[in-house]
Amino acid sequence: MEKIKIRNVEINSRVMLAPMAGITDVVLRQLVRKFSKNCLLTTEMISSEALMQKKGGAILERCGNETPLAYQISGHKPFMMAKAAKMLENRADIIDINMGCPVNKVVKGGDGSALMKTPELAADIVKAVKDAVDLPVTVKFRLGYTAETKNFREFALKMQEAGADAMTIHCRTRSQMYAGKADWGEISGIKEIIKVPVFANGDIVDAESAEKCIKESGADGVAAARGVLGNPALLADIEHFFKTGEKRAPLNFREKISLMKEHLDEEIRLRGEECAIQFTRKFYPYYIRGIKGASQFRFALVTENSYEKILKTIDEIEAQCE
Numbered sequence: 001m002e003k004i005k006i007r008n009v010e011i012n013s014r015v016m017l018a019p020m021a022g023i024t025d026v027v028l029r030q031l032v033r034k035f036s037k038n039c040l041l042t043t044e045m046i047s048s049e050a051l052m053q054k055k056g057g058a059i060l061e062r063c064g065n066e067t068p069l070a071y072q073i074s075g076h077k078p079f080m081m082a083k084a085a086k087m088l089e090n091r092a093d094i095i096d097i098n099m100g101c102p103v104n105k106v107v108k109g110g111d112g113s114a115l116m117k118t119p120e121l122a123a124d125i126v127k128a129v130k131d132a133v134d135l136p137v138t139v140k141f142r143l144g145y146t147a148e149t150k151n152f153r154e155f156a157l158k159m160q161e162a163g164a165d166a167m168t169i170h171c172r173t174r175s176q177m178y179a180g181k182a183d184w185g186e187i188s189g190i191k192e193i194i195k196v197p198v199f200a201n202g203d204i205v206d207a208e209s210a211e212k213c214i215k216e217s218g219a220d221g222v223a224a225a226r227g228v229l230g231n232p233a234l235l236a237d238i239e240h241f242f243k244t245g246e247k248r249a250p251l252n253f254r255e256k257i258s259l260m261k262e263h264l265d266e267e268i269r270l271r272g273e274e275c276a277i278q279f280t281r282k283f284y285p286y287y288i289r290g291i292k293g294a295s296q297f298r299f300a301l302v303t304e305n306s307y308e309k310i311l312k313t314i315d316e317i318e319a320q321c322e
Contacts, residue, residue: 002243004040004197004221007136007165009068009093012038014221014242015210015235016199017228018168019072019096019140021045021103022282026061027266031259032228033065035236041069045098047111048075048084058270062091070094070138074101076110076121078128085129085137094165095129099141102174113174116145119158126162136165140201140223143186146175152187156194166197168223178226184216191218199223206234207241230286232259253291253321260287261314273307292320 004011017024017032019042029041044059051073062069071092075081085095099122101112108114115122122139130137139159144150152169159167169190171182182202190198200219204210205227213222228234237248251259263283267276284301288294300313 004166006040006094006138006197009136011040011068013040013235013239014214015238016040016168016221016223017042017235018170018201018223018225019043019045019070019098020225021101023229025058025267025270026063026066027263027270028228028232029066029069030063030266031232031263032235033063035233036239039235039239040094041066042096043069043071045072045074045101046084046088048073048077048080051084051087052080060088060091061270068093070096072096072098072140073129074098074106074111076115076118076125078121078124081125082128082132085135086132089133089135092135094136094138095133096138096140096168097125097129099139100168100170100174102142102177107174113142113145116141116151116155116174117149119151119155122155123158123162126159126164130163137163138166138168139164140168140170142170143173143183145173147173150186153190153193156190156198160194160196164196166199167194168199168201169219171200171202171217182213184213184219187217187219189218191220197221201225203227204234204238207238207247210238211241229283230256230260230289254318256287257314257318257321260284261311263287264310268307274305277305277307277310288317291317 021044024044071088073084099115106112143152169187171184197220199221200213200217201223204222204224210222233251240248264280267280281302285298288297297317304310
């Protein structure tokens with residue numbers, strides 16, 4: 001099976017770009033789409049409260065070639081989540097609800113993975129969003145809040161009963177944050193009780209890990225997150241492997257440096273030069289990882305405020321790749 005159908009949205013891929021705050025903006029998604037024409041893309045997490053205050057900005061941007069694209073919203077108030085979803089209905093192909101974010105500032109407000117402690121409220125949110133929009137509604141959550149309170153099976157059933165059209169399970173608990181290894185095998189058997197599509201998430205970094213995840217989890221597809229940093233071709237590589245059983249040659253350093261420059265230039269187009277230069281700093285270490293003199297180049301890139309000087313450093317890096 002190379003297609004996954006989420007209600008009326010057919011995805012010609014078993015791979016999804018998982019949402020990452022401050023990462024999966026329209027620029028990164030375009031870099032991913034350059035290689036994968038069919039994967040499901042997801043926006044950054046959008047706070048329903050911020051959206052109500054008209055604070056969307058660049059986070060709401062999308063391009064015409066992004067279909068299928070899920071807009072992910074967060075919050076813990078059903079009526080507000082419904083309003084946020086309605087505001088995004090004309091932009092989104094799918095509405096995804098964040099019930100997995102583990103960071104303190106999100107959880108302490110009752111959002112993200114805190115909702116795994118209140119399954120009834122989580123179900124009410126799904127129902128409210130389903131009633132508000134004529135779009136597929138999906139949910140992303142974790143194994144549980146702690147190792148002692150893993151409730152993903154019961155939670156998944158409740159989300160399905162509430163009307164969720166698909167779900168993504170990050171195979172860690174909230175207390176793990178992003179530490180340790182994702183336990184894909186923990187969710188084996190989930191498809192025996194869940195009839196809607198299930199994506200497994202966590203530590204998908206190459207074609208081999210994606211294949212192993214599918215085998216151990218029994219999920220319909222995989223959701224890759226941090227693995228795309230510095231490697232926007234990852235999802236396309238996984239798709240190719242799933243279809244043919246063949247591994248593609250990884251991007252070489254010269255290709256990665258070219259993508260890094262494109263990433264910077266497109267962020268400047270989106271945000272303006274000053275803001276973009278600071279925003280893009282987080283991505284440089286991933287693009288240049290493994291290059292001779294990487295630590296020296298990384299320092300220069302993340303401390304420089306001049307676009308011209310950044311380009312000069314990039315030229316020096318390219319010279320290393322010859």
